Amino acid sequence: MTTFSDLGLAETILRALKSEGYETPTPIQAQAIPPLLEGRDLLGIAQTGTGKTCAFATPLITRLLQFPENPRSRQTRVLVLAPTRELAAQIGDSFKTYGRFAGLRVATIFGGVGFGPQVQALSRGLDVLVATPGRLLDHMAQGNLRLDGTSAVVLDEADHMLDLGFVVPIRKIFAKLPKRRQTLFFSATMPPEIATLAAEMLHQPVTVSVTPVAKTADRVAQRVILIEAKRKREALVDLLQNPDFRRSIVFTRTKRGADRVASALVEAGHAAEAIHGNKSQNQRSRALDGFRSGRVAVLVATDIAARGIDVDGVSHVVNFELPEVPEAYVHRIGRTARAGAEGEAISFCDHEERDLLRGIEKLTKQTIPTTDLRLAPNAAGETLPAEKKPDARFGRPNGVPAVKRSAPRRDGERRRAPRPSGEGRPRQGEAQAKRR
Numbered sequence: 244m245t246t247f248s249d250l251g252l253a254e255t256i257l258r259a260l261k262s263e264g265y266e267t268p269t270p271i272q273a274q275a276i277p278p279l280l281e282g283r284d285l286l287g288i289a290q291t292g293t294g295k296t297c298a299f300a301t302p303l304i305t306r307l308l309q310f311p312e313n314p315r316s317r318q319t320r321v322l323v324l325a326p327t328r329e330l331a332a333q334i335g336d337s338f339k340t341y342g343r344f345a346g347l348r349v350a351t352i353f354g355g356v357g358f359g360p361q362v363q364a365l366s367r368g369l370d371v372l373v374a375t376p377g378r379l380l381d382h383m384a385q386g387n388l389r390l391d392g393t394s395a396v397v398l399d400e401a402d403h404m405l406d407l408g409f410v411v412p413i414r415k416i417f418a419k420l421p422k423r424r425q426t427l428f429f430s431a432t433m434p435p436e437i438a439t440l441a442a443e444m445l446h447q448p449v450t451v452s453v454t455p456v457a458k459t460a461d462r463v464a465q466r467v468i469l470i471e472a473k474r475k476r477e478a479l480v481d482l483l484q485n486p487d488f489r490r491s492i493v494f495t496r497t498k499r500g501a502d503r504v505a506s507a508l509v510e511a512g513h514a515a516e517a518i519h520g521n522k523s524q525n526q527r528s529r530a531l532d533g534f535r536s537g538r539v540a541v542l543v544a545t546d547i548a549a550r551g552i553d554v555d556g557v558s559h560v561v562n563f564e565l566p567e568v569p570e571a572y573v574h575r576i577g578r579t580a581r582a583g584a585e586g587e588a589i590s591f592c593d594h595e596e597r598d599l600l601r602g603i604e605k606l607t608k609q610t611i612p613t614t615d616l617r618l619a620p621n622a623a624g625e626t627l628p629a630e631k632k633p634d635a636r637f638g639r640p641n642g643v644p645a646v647k648r649s650a651p652r653r654d655g656e657r658r659r660a661p662r663p664s665g666e667g668r669p670r671q672g673e674a675q676a677k678r679r
């Protein structure tokens with residue numbers, strides 16, 4: 244079996260990996276590290292949870308050490324672009340962790356926080372800069388950063404960048420990079436727009452593909468609970484009484500929904516917090532730190548806020564509402580069963596969501612085991628009235644007319660496709676976000 248020391252990484256990195264407790268490289272690490280150390284371009288088809296950050300960070304740090312050079316003021320030797328603040332912060336932390344014995348200058352910049360400290364970090368010059376595209380362009384426009392001395396660039400979660408309308412900013416950034424450079428391009432999915440972008444940016448790349456998105460993590464046990472929409476909160480409170488739910492992420496479709504579910508949980512005595520794009524950076528960091536430390540047992544999140552949350556030991560993912568886009572289901576349940584652990588994903592599915600469940604089962608080529616709670620009595624001992632009893636797994640309750648997907652929900656909130664631009668709001672190309 245391949246070991247980290249077989250791969251040719253710098254000694255200081257091997258030490259850091261050892262102190263992190265990494266024993267064997269994950270498949271993407273074993274396949275990507277050797278060509279990256281040779282300076283090759285890479286097209287990585289991989290989602291978070293595969294170990295991709297270590298797969299790109301460790302060879303890039305090794306190359307920085309092999310070609311020692313003092314970073315010049317307002318320049319960065321390596322640039323990593325990430326779609327969200329959370330992901331940028333995590334990648335920055337990973338570079339610091341893997342490079343902790345290498346003495347590198349690493350900085351992370353993103354929007355929603357002050358410019359001052361970022362300007363200072365840039366003015367000293369950097370080995371590694373991790374940035375979200377909008378704030379990076381702001382700094383470039385203000386003359387705080389030039390990219391003509393950058394020798395390697397990583398574009399992470401390219402498909403997510405596309406969803407957020409970041410393609411135009413990315414093209415602007417790439418136009419300022421030297422033609423001769425090493426380029427790494429990662430995406431969980433490869434729709435035609437992404438393949439075109441990759442072809443433009445990469446030069447004779449090595450392609451590494453791990454766990455295609457349609458294949459859900461094998462170690463995640465999945466089940467669906469068929470339930471009336473209005474009984475979901477009560478059922479969630481019940482579910483979380485189980486002490487096996489040590490560290491759980493609950494997904495809602497909207498930010499308001501996340502707030503409401505989190506409040507209901509807190510009221511029922513659970514240590515829960517909501518995380519979404521309307522929260523300040525400080526609030527988000529506090530919630531995430533609490534979740535990591537165990538102070539917060541339940542994080543209630545929207546898809547975009549949760550993407551890139553890298554917390555080991557998540558025991559359960561609960562889909563309070565199913566996502567509109569089936570691929571998001573795969574990303575959601577990938578939050579658990581990370582780094583070799585086991586996990587469970589439970590999805591509430593109400594009557595209006597049955598088509599979404601079918602879409603997920605089609606994409607993941609599986610039938611998810613189902614428990615039907617629609618006839619179970621609630622806490623008050625009530626069941627559905629007889630004429631509303633469901634007549635089949637997804638059948639409408641007898642005599643109940645079909646509800647149009649766009650009908651207002653009982654709680655007055657209109658069901659609609661998620662607005663990816665609501666969080667980490669891009670300035671340009673928003674129309675692209677409507678791709679799905």
Ligand code: AMP
Nearest residue numbers: 265267268269291292293294295296582
């Ligand atoms: P990523 O796919 O980069 O988001 O990484 C997923 C998680 O796996 C992170 O928590 C890493 O710390 C962890 N990880 C990455 N590579 C390894 C490895 N070789 N052994 C154990 N854990 C790892």
